[in-house]
Amino acid sequence: MMEVHVLASGSDGNCTVIECDGEAIVVDAGLSCRTLMSYMDQEGVDPKMIKSILVTHEHSDHVSGVGPMARKLNVPVMCTMGTYKASRMGAVDFIPYGLKDSFSIGPMRVTPLPTYHDAAEPNAFFVESDQGKVAIVTDTGKFDFRIEHALKVCDAAVVEANYDLEMLHNGPYPPSLQRRIEGEHGHMWNKDTGMALKRNSSEKRKIFLAHLSRKNNLPDLARETVAEITGIKRMKIDCLEFQGDTRSFKVKG
Numbered sequence: 001m002m003e004v005h006v007l008a009s010g011s012d013g014n015c016t017v018i019e020c021d022g023e024a025i026v027v028d029a030g031l032s033c034r035t036l037m038s039y040m041d042q043e044g045v046d047p048k049m050i051k052s053i054l055v056t057h058e059h060s061d062h063v064s065g066v067g068p069m070a071r072k073l074n075v076p077v078m079c080t081m082g083t084y085k086a087s088r089m090g091a092v093d094f095i096p097y098g099l100k101d102s103f104s105i106g107p108m109r110v111t112p113l114p115t116y117h118d119a120a121e122p123n124a125f126f127v128e129s130d131q132g133k134v135a136i137v138t139d140t141g142k143f144d145f146r147i148e149h150a151l152k153v154c155d156a157a158v159v160e161a162n163y164d165l166e167m168l169h170n171g172p173y174p175p176s177l178q179r180r181i182e183g184e185h186g187h188m189w190n191k192d193t194g195m196a197l198k199r200n201s202s203e204k205r206k207i208f209l210a211h212l213s214r215k216n217n218l219p220d221l222a223r224e225t226v227a228e229i230t231g232i233k234r235m236k237i238d239c240l241e242f243q244g245d246t247r248s249f250k251v252k253g
Contacts, residue, residue, distance in 0.1 A: 001020075001131045001132060001250050001251060001252055001253070002018060002019065002020045002127075002129060002131045002132040002134060002155075002156075002250070002251040002253075003018075003019040003020075003248060003249070003250050003251065004016065004017070004018055004019075004134060004156055004158065004208070004248065004249055004250075004251060005017040005018075005019065005040070005043045005045055005246070005247070005248045006158065006208060006210070006240060006246065006247045006248075007031075007036055007039040007040065007043065007246050008030060008031050008036070008039065008240075008246075009138075009158075009210045009211055009212070009239075009240050010061075010211055010212055010213070010214060010240070010243075011061055011211075011213060011214065012030075012031070012061065012214070012243055013030035013031035013035075013061050013062075013064070013065075014028045014030040014061055014062050014138065014210075014211065015027070015028050015029050015030060015031060015036050015039070015065075016028065016136055016158060017040065017043075017045050017050070018108065018127050018134055018136075019045065019049060020106065020107050020108050020129045020131055021106065021107045021129070021131075022049060023049055023051050023105070023106035023107060023108070024045065024049040024050045024051065025050065025051060025052050025053070025054055025105050025108065025110070025127070026050055026052070026053045026054065026069070027053075027054050027055075027056065027125055027136050028053075028054070028055060028056055028062040028063070028066075029053055029055075029062075029063065029064070029065035029066045029069045030059075030060065030061040030062045030063060030064050030065060031064065031065050032064070032065050032068070033065045033068035033069045033072055035065075036065055036069060037069075037072075039246050042246055043246050043247075043248045044248070047073055050073055050075055051075060051105050051106055052075050052076050052077070052078050052095070052105050053066055053069060053070050053073075053075060053076070053077050053078070054077075054078050054079065054110065054125060055077060055078070055079035055083055055087070056079075056083075056115070056122055056123055056124065056125070056136075056138070056139060057083055057086075057115075057117060057119035057120070057121070057122035057123070057139060058083050058086040058087040058119055058120060059119060059139070062139070063087050063088075063089065066087070066089050066092070067088075067089035067090040067091075067092055070089070070092045070093070071090075071091070071092065075093075076092070076093040076094065076095045077089060077092045077093065077094050077095070078094075078095045078096070078097060078103075079094075079096070079097070080096065080097065080098065080099060080112070080120075080121040080123065081096045081121070082120035082121025083119070083120055083121050083122070084096065085120065086119070086120035086121075097112060098112075099112050099114050099121070099123055107129045107130065107131075108127050108128070108129045109127070109128050109129065110125055110126070110127050111125070111126040111127075111128075112124070112125060113125065113126055113135075113137070113146050113147050113150060114144070114146070115137070115139060115140035115147070116140045116141045116142050116144075116184050116185050117139045117140050117141065117185050117186070117187075118180065118185045118186070119139070122139060122140070124136055124137040124138070124140065124147060124150075126150045126154065129253075130253070131251065131252075131253050132155040132156065132251035132252060132253035133153060133154045133155050133156075133251075133253065134154060134155065134156045134157075134158070134251055135147075135150040135151055135154040135156070135157045135158065135159065136158045136210075137150070137151070137157070137158070137159045137160060138158070138159070138160040138162075138210050138211040139160065139187065139211065140160065140187070140188060141182075141183055141184040141185045141186040141187060141188070142184050142188070142192075143188070143192075143196050148196060148199065148200050149200075151196060151197060151200040151205075152200035152201075152202060153202075154202075154205060155204060155205060155206065155251050155252060155253050156205065156206040156207075156208065156249070156251045157197070157205060157206070157207055157208065158208045158210045159188075159193060159196075159197070159207065159208070159209065159210060160187060160188045160193060160209075160210050160211045161188065161189070161190045161193040161194075161209040161210070161211070161212060161217070161222045161225075161226060161239070162181070162187035162188055162189060162211050162212065162213050162216070162217065163181060163187060163189045163190070163213045163216035163217050164189065164190055164216060164217050164218070164221055164222070164225070165182075165189050165190075165191070167215075167216045167217060167218075167221075168181060168182070168189070168213075168216040171215055171216050172215060173215070173216070181216075187211070187213075190217065190221065190222050190225035190226060191225060191229065193209070193226060194225055194226040194228070194229030194230055195229060197226065197229075197230050197232075198229055198230045198231075201230070204252070206236075206238075206249060206251065207226070207232065207236070207237045207238070208237075208238050208239060208247070208249070209222050209223065209226060209237060209238070209239040210239070212239060212240070214243075219239050219240070219241050222239060223237045223238075223239060
């Protein structure tokens with residue numbers, strides 16, 4: 001079966017490893033290479049399994065460790081040309097893809113899904129194999145039909161629940177930043193994520209709430225909101241609890 005290792009998720013940094021049949025891909029590397037390597041060791045991820053680093057977009061909390069990790073592991077970096085040009089990865093083995101492309105890495109088939117974010121050419125990923133299907137969807141102000149379809153058919157969804165609207169409005173961010181976060185090219189909030197999951201219900205799907213804001217959300221609040229909207233038991237909805245927290249879970253197709 002497939003295994004998902006969420007090593008970091010939030011504005012401080014993001015990194016997820018998807019493992020299948022002894023091979024693995026990394027999605028984003030937004031912390032230092034040393035930190036992410038220690039988190040991989042903590043979760044039992046063998047660096048020798050990693051075949052490529054995939055990048056969703058160029059913001060530092062997604063790419064700051066990409067170059068060093070790619071060079072240390074001697075693996076290529078895959079992202080859109082727009083993301084590559086907007087990033088500062090240094091010298092890496094770069095393999096571009098288009099937003100209409102699908103491609104294979106070992107036993108996994110990867111399909112980019114366009115997202116709506118204030119970045120050059122951002123995307124989410126739908127990863128499938130004979131063992132299961134995983135959707136990794138963060139950093140988007142809305143879910144279009146392609147993302148909603150991925151949420152419906154996947155066996156595990158690592159999906160953004162960035163903020164609680166009341167906390168955002170009453171928090172420390174200035175109005176201009178609040179508007180950016182709320183906008184169609186910002187982030188998803190707990191209620192909208194819950195509604196999307198309800199529209200695309202699936203009894204067997206694993207839900208992992210991702211990219212929670214430290215200032216505008218709380219793990220318990222995010223889980224409670226999504227559970228209340230979807231009718232899914234709160235104990236079946238997971239997320240990282242604190243900086244340095246990591247999670248691994250198996251995906252059954």
